[in-house]
Amino acid sequence: MNQLLQKPLLALSCLAFSSTVLISCQNNGTTSKPSSNNNSDTGYAFNGGYPSEETIQKVYDDIDLVRAINAYKFFYPSVSGYAILKGNLDIGVTPNKVFGKMDTKPKHVGFTLNSDTPYGPILLDLSIGPIVIELPPAPLIVAAMDLNQRWVADMGIPGPDEGKGGKHLILPPGYKGDIPTGYHVWHSSSNNLTVGARSLPINGDVAGAMNRLTEIKVYPLDPKTPWTTPTWPDLTPKPNNTTPLAWENNIQYWEKLAELVRMEPAYPGYANNYGDLAALGITKDQPFKPGDRMKRILEKAAKIANGQMRVTSFADRRPDAVVWKDRQWQWVGLRPENGDFATPNYTDIEAREVWFYQAIGASPAMFRRKAGTGSLYWLGMKDNKGQYVDGANTYKLVIPQPVPAGLFWSITIYDAETRSQIDTDQGYAALRSLFELKDFSKDKEVDLYFGPKAPAGKEKQWIKTIPGKGWFAYIRIYGPGEAAFNGAWKPGDFEQVTN
Structure with a gap:
């Protein structure tokens, strides 16, 4: 290269190198401002990676609450x-x-x-x-x-x-x-x-x-x-x-x-x-x-x-809770396999919470869905329009006869707040095939009533409810037949009637 050109290029290279070193040194000597991370979703604030005093308190409160x-x-x-x-x-x-x-x-x-x-x-x-x-x-x-x-x-x-x-x-x-x-x-x-x-x-x-x-x-x-x-x-x-x-x-x-x-x-x-x-x-x-x-x-x-347990128990979003697609009735026991809510891979915590919020005890016999043995339980708390039943209203429930019960069957009404039998001056909360309903025909459907006052002439097939209180029903079938499981037999839904 021409020596006259070589000297200026060398000078420019040295200048460029010196500038780079100088800039690098200047950057290394600079103190950056602390970064902050304020998360409006959580309410947590961090300065330079460390939590504020308010955040520390809130986090531990949240941890303990959850x-x-x-x-x-x-x-x-x-x-x-x-x-x-x-x-x-x-x-x-x-x-x-x-x-x-x-x-x-x-x-x-x-x-x-x-x-x-x-x-x-x-x-x-x-x-x-x-x-x-x-x-x-x-x-x-x-x-x-x-x-x-x-x-x-x-x-x-x-x-x-x-x-x-x-x-x-x-x-x-x-x-x-x-x-x-x-x-x-x-x-x-x-x-x-x-x-x-x-x-x-x-x-x-x-x-x-x-x-x-x-x-x-x-x-x-x-x-x-x-x-x-x-x-x-x-x-x-x-x-x-x-x-x-x-x-x-x-x-x-x-x-x-x-x-x-x-x-x-x-x-x-x-x-x-x-x-x-x-x-x-x-x-x-x-x-x-x-x-x-x-x-x-x-x-x-x-x-x-x-x-939360009250919501999951009485507003269950699980599809497998539904007994029949054209009815409002739900299964109370959501795991028929055993008495421990165990699946092959996990414990069904949701099903466990639903059951124990409204019931006591659990066993394979209570949950199995097999004809001829044990018993089955269905939960009813909504009318045919999908609305929760109200103690101030009167409802009719049609039960086709004969009910596929090898032993007997019943329907019991419970107070939604106490999850216990509804307690009124009537003195009982159930209509049972062996007792209150024993004289009704086993070949014709029977209409049952639930409300604050019995419809005229229906006193023997009625359970009293309390205005201002929600209630729910369990249908129990002891020694259930195959028709109770395959859909060949099903009860009606609660239908509101004129008080």
């Missing part, structure tokens, strides 16, 4: 199960010593209890060791659940003895001893076990059904264990309440849950959920003493979670 809402819904069956225990203790039922028999009425407040059959509440304390429940050959429906309302056993007609009688051995948590032959063996995950026995009133014989409950024998497996034969007093005259209604919207919900956590062995399947409780101050080895801030959060969570 955690508490989820924990409330998950442990609702447990708190409800604890209420069943305490409600029975309040009327004199004593674990291992005093059981009872009851012809259930509306004054007996319990989630969707019914008066179709007498109940026999049996409370067991397995801390003494394995206990035997010996059933006679009889029309008995018996289910056992732990204090978390996890299914433990089906006995009697829906159980392995099929109502022919048998010995059922209930083992306590962690039992390591020998298991003898000759028993139907069941494993409980809590020491406190609630056993509900129901005796079918054959031909409407309630007294006979009540007495049949006392034929159930209960005793420890080890004959050396101190034991006295339990008594079976008639509990019918005593009002009682086995629901968490007084607790479910306030701090008492969490106090009762803390009591339950401390008194029972931890169930391994709930380990992650116990972790949520621990973060909220509920643990097995420490007293529950929430401060003012945590109390506010827990009470808010109780109200929110309870409201």
Whole structure:
């Protein structure tokens, strides 16, 4: 290259290099302004990547609230199960010593209890060791659940003895001893076990059904264990309440849950959920003493979670809740496979919440959709126009006859607020094929009425409702036939009539 051109180019190159180095040095020496990230969707603010003091407080409030809402819904069956225990203790039922028999009425407040059959509440304390429940050959429906309302056993007609009688051995948590032959063996995950026995009133014989409950024998497996034969007093005259209604919207919900956590062995399947409780101050080895801030959060969570459960229970958006596309009736039990809401890949938490908000206990026999065995439940709360039924209005419901019931059928009306039998001066809340409807023709459809006043001449086929209160109905079919499942038989919808 021409030397005259080479020198200027070299000078320009040096100048360019020097400028680059200078600019680079100047950039490296510059302090940038702190970036900020203010998210209007969350209300969280971050400066230079760090949260503001207000954000720190809000985030922890949000974390604790969300955690508490989820924990409330998950442990609702447990708190409800604890209420069943305490409600029975309040009327004199004593674990291992005093059981009872009851012809259930509306004054007996319990989630969707019914008066179709007498109940026999049996409370067991397995801390003494394995206990035997010996059933006679009889029309008995018996289910056992732990204090978390996890299914433990089906006995009697829906159980392995099929109502022919048998010995059922209930083992306590962690039992390591020998298991003898000759028993139907069941494993409980809590020491406190609630056993509900129901005796079918054959031909409407309630007294006979009540007495049949006392034929159930209960005793420890080890004959050396101190034991006295339990008594079976008639509990019918005593009002009682086995629901968490007084607790479910306030701090008492969490106090009762803390009591339950401390008194029972931890169930391994709930380990992650116990972790949520621990973060909220509920643990097995420490007293529950929430401060003012945590109390506010827990009470808010109780109200929110309870409201959410009420919506999912009474405004279910699941397509599989619908029984028939041309009717308003819904399935109460959304998982027919088993009593644990288990699918092959996950636990159906939605179905679990829907069930336990309005009912108690769960077992395969209660949910299976198979002709000839067990029972089925349908929920009705809307009229033929898709509107919630109103206690101030009068409705007609057409039931085609014969109903495909191998044993009997009923319809029970419940208070939407308490999820318990509607309590009026009428004194009953159900129309039953063995009782109120026994004289009606089994070949013609029957019109049933629901409202504040009976239509003229329809008093025997009417249930009284309360103006200003919502209500819902359960149709129950015991020993359902195939027509109840394949659509060959279906009830009408509620239709409003002139008051």
